[in-house]
Amino acid sequence: MPATPFSCSFLTLQPRFNSYVNPIFRSLTFQLSSSPLPFNANFSSVRLHSSLSRAAETDSPTGGRSGALTPGPAVAGEVQKIDVNPPKGTRDFPPEDMRLRNWLFNHFKEVSRLYGFEEVDYPVLESEALFTRKAGEEIKDQLYCFEDRGNRRVALRPELTPSLARLVIQKGKSVSLPIKWFTVGQCWRYERMTRGRRREHYQWNMDIIGVPGVMAEAELIASIVTLFKRIGITESDVGFKVSSRKVLQEVLNCYSVPENLFGKVCVIIDKIEKIPADEIKKELKAVGLSQEAVQELLQVLSVKSLTELEERLGSSGEAVADLKQLFSLAEKIGYSKWLQFDASVVRGLAYYTGIVFELLKEKGLLPELNLQIDDIVCALDEDLQGCAAMVANILREKGQIVELVLESKPLKWVFKRAARLNAERLVLVGNSEWQRGVVGVKILSTAEQYEVKLDDLK
Amino acid sequence: MPATPFSCSFLTLQPRFNSYVNPIFRSLTFQLSSSPLPFNANFSSVRLHSSLSRAAETDSPTGGRSGALTPGPAVAGEVQKIDVNPPKGTRDFPPEDMRLRNWLFNHFKEVSRLYGFEEVDYPVLESEALFTRKAGEEIKDQLYCFEDRGNRRVALRPELTPSLARLVIQKGKSVSLPIKWFTVGQCWRYERMTRGRRREHYQWNMDIIGVPGVMAEAELIASIVTLFKRIGITESDVGFKVSSRKVLQEVLNCYSVPENLFGKVCVIIDKIEKIPADEIKKELKAVGLSQEAVQELLQVLSVKSLTELEERLGSSGEAVADLKQLFSLAEKIGYSKWLQFDASVVRGLAYYTGIVFELLKEKGLLPELNLQIDDIVCALDEDLQGCAAMVANILREKGQIVELVLESKPLKWVFKRAARLNAERLVLVGNSEWQRGVVGVKILSTAEQYEVKLDDLK
Numbered sequence: 026m027p028a029t030p031f032s033c034s035f036l037t038l039q040p041r042f043n044s045y046v047n048p049i050f051r052s053l054t055f056q057l058s059s060s061p062l063p064f065n066a067n068f069s070s071v072r073l074h075s076s077l078s079r080a081a082e083t084d085s086p087t088g089g090r091s092g093a094l095t096p097g098p099a100v101a102g103e104v105q106k107i108d109v110n111p112p113k114g115t116r117d118f119p120p121e122d123m124r125l126r127n128w129l130f131n132h133f134k135e136v137s138r139l140y141g142f143e144e145v146d147y148p149v150l151e152s153e154a155l156f157t158r159k160a161g162e163e164i165k166d167q168l169y170c171f172e173d174r175g176n177r178r179v180a181l182r183p184e185l186t187p188s189l190a191r192l193v194i195q196k197g198k199s200v201s202l203p204i205k206w207f208t209v210g211q212c213w214r215y216e217r218m219t220r221g222r223r224r225e226h227y228q229w230n231m232d233i234i235g236v237p238g239v240m241a242e243a244e245l246i247a248s249i250v251t252l253f254k255r256i257g258i259t260e261s262d263v264g265f266k267v268s269s270r271k272v273l274q275e276v277l278n279c280y281s282v283p284e285n286l287f288g289k290v291c292v293i294i295d296k297i298e299k300i301p302a303d304e305i306k307k308e309l310k311a312v313g314l315s316q317e318a319v320q321e322l323l324q325v326l327s328v329k330s331l332t333e334l335e336e337r338l339g340s341s342g343e344a345v346a347d348l349k350q351l352f353s354l355a356e357k358i359g360y361s362k363w364l365q366f367d368a369s370v371v372r373g374l375a376y377y378t379g380i381v382f383e384l385l386k387e388k389g390l391l392p393e394l395n396l397q398i399d400d401i402v403c404a405l406d407e408d409l410q411g412c413a414a415m416v417a418n419i420l421r422e423k424g425q426i427v428e429l430v431l432e433s434k435p436l437k438w439v440f441k442r443a444a445r446l447n448a449e450r451l452v453l454v455g456n457s458e459w460q461r462g463v464v465g466v467k468i469l470s471t472a473e474q475y476e477v478k479l480d481d482l483k
Numbered sequence: 484m485p486a487t488p489f490s491c492s493f494l495t496l497q498p499r500f501n502s503y504v505n506p507i508f509r510s511l512t513f514q515l516s517s518s519p520l521p522f523n524a525n526f527s528s529v530r531l532h533s534s535l536s537r538a539a540e541t542d543s544p545t546g547g548r549s550g551a552l553t554p555g556p557a558v559a560g561e562v563q564k565i566d567v568n569p570p571k572g573t574r575d576f577p578p579e580d581m582r583l584r585n586w587l588f589n590h591f592k593e594v595s596r597l598y599g600f601e602e603v604d605y606p607v608l609e610s611e612a613l614f615t616r617k618a619g620e621e622i623k624d625q626l627y628c629f630e631d632r633g634n635r636r637v638a639l640r641p642e643l644t645p646s647l648a649r650l651v652i653q654k655g656k657s658v659s660l661p662i663k664w665f666t667v668g669q670c671w672r673y674e675r676m677t678r679g680r681r682r683e684h685y686q687w688n689m690d691i692i693g694v695p696g697v698m699a700e701a702e703l704i705a706s707i708v709t710l711f712k713r714i715g716i717t718e719s720d721v722g723f724k725v726s727s728r729k730v731l732q733e734v735l736n737c738y739s740v741p742e743n744l745f746g747k748v749c750v751i752i753d754k755i756e757k758i759p760a761d762e763i764k765k766e767l768k769a770v771g772l773s774q775e776a777v778q779e780l781l782q783v784l785s786v787k788s789l790t791e792l793e794e795r796l797g798s799s800g801e802a803v804a805d806l807k808q809l810f811s812l813a814e815k816i817g818y819s820k821w822l823q824f825d826a827s828v829v830r831g832l833a834y835y836t837g838i839v840f841e842l843l844k845e846k847g848l849l850p851e852l853n854l855q856i857d858d859i860v861c862a863l864d865e866d867l868q869g870c871a872a873m874v875a876n877i878l879r880e881k882g883q884i885v886e887l888v889l890e891s892k893p894l895k896w897v898f899k900r901a902a903r904l905n906a907e908r909l910v911l912v913g914n915s916e917w918q919r920g921v922v923g924v925k926i927l928s929t930a931e932q933y934e935v936k937l938d939d940l941k
Binding site: 036115116119123124127137145146147148151154173196211237238247417421425445463 | 567635695766882886
């Protein structure tokens with residue numbers, strides 16, 4: 026402990042005007058995936074054998090020792106070796122990891138509620154068509170999709186936004202605007218696995234629908250900053266790259282590029298850090314942009330300050346006005362140090378920075394979350410187990426978290442268990458005490474010991 | 484509101500000795516699936532057309548009005564109609580339903596913690612082999628299974644117990660016994676849909692591993708009784724049918740039936756309420772039981788009182804001793820009125836009673852869970868929006884749940900929104916007030932109004 030570093034890459038933020046659905050739609054996605062557990066390296070050698078036997082595959086980064094379920098006599102006729110590791114790219118959450126996951130998700134949920142967002146959820150299994158309708162998305166080739174037993178094409182959701190859009194359209198006018206919804210949900214993508222990236226991850230989505238101005242963006246960034254501050258991350262650790270799609274639109278308008286090319290240009294621009302500049306130029310020309318348009322576009326996109334952008338685009342356009350307003354709001358709310366203008370940020374749906382939450386582990390920010398029990402209740406005699414159960418339930422009714430010793434065990438074992446569970450008190454049910462209507466209580470940190478009447482237990 | 488009745492069938496409880504894995508293993512499963520929403524009936528007529536066009540399928544019980552995503556100009560080239568309903572058998576959780584789900588799940592989690600259980604989770608996507616190794620289970624034909632892009636056979640989990648067994652074996656001796664784990668997780672089964680039964684559901688599982696005596700069962704039943712009491716369900720609403728697999732084992736031993744037939748006999752006995760007695764007899768003979776063994780077995784299984792069972796089996800066997808101890812513990816802990824002996828309860832893994840949580844709706848026990856906001860903050864002038872955002876964040880830092888009005892809106896709109904969100908206070912940021920370092924506060928229930936200095940806001 027702390028055993029599980031949560032890794033997290035976060036969305037580069039940009040106002041997404043007219044982007045996904047038509048009720049103006051703004052969202053912030055926070056993508057979490059767990060980074061490898063320490064025994065990752067142990068299995069690189071085993072990986073060589075994984076093609077020989079699928080049942081013996083042990084190259085999962087969560088893998089523990091290999092083994093097989095040992096069925097009891099009831100199923101002895103059908104013994105079959107089963108891999109004890111979860112499928113490649115997925116993971117278990119044993120108690121120590123689950124405590125960390127709950128810690129982080131509770132922060133997500135509390136922050137969302139502070140900002141007046143309502144929690145929603147969607148099916149994990151959606152229609153494949155919901156995700157494949159968008160052309161050019163890498164996600165399409167990473168879908169976990171199949172035909173169900175009723176011949177429907179379905180897919181495990183790779184992201185949450187299409188489901189949100191579906192539900193909002195379904196609800197139609199029955200919900201009042203603005204809609205402010207959040208979700209913490211698991212998603213699946215069949216990706217190449219790297220450090221901190223598996224084939225399942227959790228996303229924290231916050232969405233505002235129905236607000237045309239940039240106040241919505243200002244509000245979303247404010248919420249993320251609130252989260253960061255709560256868990257000890259500062260502006261020297263992470264920052265937000267901010268731009269507006271309107272920058273790109275205005276340049277395209279200047280060169281009379283038809284509006285229906287906008288989507289295609291976005292997909293190309295999104296690759297700007299991944300493929301050589303010449304390739305980008307070639308692709309832009311291929312969709313129909315002139316030499317001058319390509320030149321101007323790439324120059325504008327390299328701009329890193331709002332002042333310079335204003336010099337290039339003039340101050341009359343919406344792009345500059347929106348961005349100036351957003352930076353001025355950030356100043357007022359008090360998080361301007363977290364923001365940085367970067368014109369090359371263009372794409373709304375799948376553009377993430379490389380900044381990850383492994384920070385939390387590197388900076389020692391992961392909390393120590395030990396199991397914490399209030400009382401451990403133990404009968405000193407097997408015949409008193411029912412009485413001990415009664416005592417446990419009296420305490421639980423008072424709100425105490427109680428571990429009841431379920432077998433006759435030596436006191437040495439009970440003390441060891443109490444220590445492992447960080448119990449505060451040991452409650453002993455003995456024969457002579459029970460006759461007198463009392464139980465023995467021992468404060469484990471101080472070894473202080475006394476008797477308490479059943480009626481006074483709390 | 485309350486719009487979503489949660490329906491729930493609960494496991495008939497029985498000590499499962501030597502049942503699943505060999506470290507003695509006891510579990511309690513609570514299966515939840517949501518019952519149909521009110522507009523169920525609306526779509527029965529549309530169902531006729533569902534085979535014509537998959538994209539237009541609207542026979543989902545969650546279905547709302549039909550429609551299609553309207554892509555913005557950015558993706559205008561790729562317009563494609565999308566069904567706005569979730570896939571058949573799945574459902575959305577809009578805010579009003581999510582509040583109820585959270586209410587119920589929080590009770591599950593709080594009760595589990597009171598009893599000293601630790602939360603765990605497993606992958607939603609498991610190896611298919613984990614679920615198909617058990618022969619004779621109906622579940623096998625209901626699996627959502629497929630081959631992933633790496634040619635692994637995988638399946639959406641239909642239940643949680645096999646994953647638990649897998650993780651416990653993987654952990655081996657690194658975890659100290661007894662293990663007390665719980666999970667609230669979603670599962671998928673491709674079943675025929677009926678009222679209250681879809682193709683996805685949630686299960687609350689509590690498992691104790693490593694305790695040989697029936698104290699473990701007593702503890703698990705106590706926890707469920709605690710849950711029922713918390714949400715207002717009484718022993719006149721539901722009860723636990725209790726038996727022990729040892730009853731069956733002892734009868735089989737009497738007639739020298741080989742131990743490896745036990746599993747097969749369980750599968751047959753499990754169908755006792757579903758198919759005619761003659762069929763059951765035929766099947767039992769087919770696996771190799773004698774006429775006398777079948778006769779005696781069916782007579783013992785019809786026994787409904789512990790005294791009668793003792794008369795038939797004698798008092799020396801473990802079955803009677805265990806059951807007597809369990810009923811005596813129930814007496815001490817105080818929930819014996821909830822228990823009922825029924826020898827025909829035989830199968831541990833998939834035997835559910837018909838009792839459902841729709842009770843909650845029928846009895847009017849579902850709580851009214853409205854959205855509840857502390858403050859709604861509004862700028863009286865567009866130029867003051869940044870200041871309003873600042874005020875909102877001051878309040879949030881004090882722990883207030885704050886809705887910030889993100890656009891310039893007439894006060895009439897703001898009051899309507901405040902009412903919909905059940906806001907307690909309206910905080911108005913006006914020009915002259917701001918100059919004086921104050922804001923206006925209005926208590927919405929009393930219409931009381933006053934000014935507060937920024938520094939005194941809380």
